[in-house]
Amino acid sequence: MKKILVPTDFSDQAKYALKLAAEIAKKTDAELTLLHVVEIPGQTSFNTMGEATNVDGMEGVFVMKMIEQGKKKLKELRNDELLEDVNLKTELKAGNTYYNISSIINEYEPELVVMGTSGSSGVDEILIGSNAEKVVRNAKCPVLTLKEEISLANIDNVVFATSLKSDDKELAAKMKEIAHLSYAKIHLLKINTPNNFESSTTTYKRMDEYMKNNGLEAEKHIHNGINEEEGILEFAKDNNIDLIAMGTHGRKGLMHLLSGSIAEDVVNHSKRPVLTLKIAD
Incomplete structure (x- = not known):
């Protein structure tokens, strides 16, 4: 770096x-x-x-x-x-x-x-959003956001939340670099939701292929959630995660209003640091 x-x-x-x-x-x-x-x-x-x-x-x-x-x-x-x-x-x-x-x-x-970032909620979140969220959405480099004080020595567990559909080599490399600096354990996470559910056998097989393609060594996890954002935050809380890493598609305009951004929602609501990178659809 x-x-x-x-x-x-x-x-x-x-x-x-x-x-x-x-x-x-x-x-x-x-x-x-x-x-x-x-x-x-x-x-x-x-x-x-x-x-x-x-x-x-x-x-x-x-x-x-x-x-x-x-x-x-x-x-x-x-x-x-x-x-x-x-x-x-x-x-x-x-x-x-x-x-x-x-x-x-x-x-x-x-x-x-x-x-x-201090985050926002309610009307402010819908109408304004924060500068941090805008940077997360559009920056061409990794962005690390945090609300509370933390040092590298306190980052013991890092979760990499992914849909397993994207080539995340750049984000994976940056996440691994930060994890290496803090000697943290890496967890790979796939959220199963009611509208996007697949068997554990299929998911674990895809995880193995994903880790091979992105040069990752991690402990694999599947977590069931109402939606991706809540699932990521629940997993982080239940498993003493110190940093969340994930990609964002950087949607703008109408597409952003209609579908939102899981990464921006996590950045807005997570008490833990979040590392994001804009990735191609």
């Missing part, structure tokens, strides 16, 4: 993400880029030197104060002992948070994005 990106809003969740990312960076000698975006409603981007052309005077003054605060906090983090011996870069942008995170991902081409 050579490059890790950590977007931060300086919240507790973002600090948890930075702590875990710093551990991974130290163990892999990766460069860590810490990104802060000053959110400006109605703007995709804003020159952080203050040269905006369509922001009025009072709003411009407020934005510049926010930018200066962001610079100060990034500087403070640079001197944090947590980041000692980390090859660190900092970036400050202003405008739309998701737009700027996506731009940095495309320019910087990190091999891993680590993000804190």
Whole structure:
């Protein structure tokens, strides 16, 4: 692993993400880029030197104060002992948070994005969603999201939840790398649902073929659930899983509204870290 990106809003969740990312960076000698975006409603981007052309005077003054605060906090983090011996870069942008995170991902081409998320529910989940969910849906690299503090030393069990239909070599490789760093045991999980049920004999045979195709060594599990999301979360809770890994199809527009995303739902509702990667249908 050579490059890790950590977007931060300086919240507790973002600090948890930075702590875990710093551990991974130290163990892999990766460069860590810490990104802060000053959110400006109605703007995709804003020159952080203050040269905006369509922001009025009072709003411009407020934005510049926010930018200066962001610079100060990034500087403070640079001197944090947590980041000692980390090859660190900092970036400050202003405008739309998701737009700027996506731009940095495309320019910087990190091999891993680590993000804190608070999750959402009800109307907020339907209408807004979080920036973390949007990044999970669209990023071309693996994304690790977390809500609570965790260290590599506490990741003992990793579950790889899959439909067994996709070629997940890139996601499997990243999941194996994190599991190796924490000496964790890997579990391969297939959820049986009422609308997508198959015999255990068939599933275990497919699992063996899947593991061979993706270079995996794992303990195999079949779990029955009402749906995939609930089945994954139930299995994780019942089996002391510390990290969930899974692919996402990154559906957009009408397809996303109609069918949703199992990975985004798991990211939104899981208390455990979730590693995702956009995969082809």
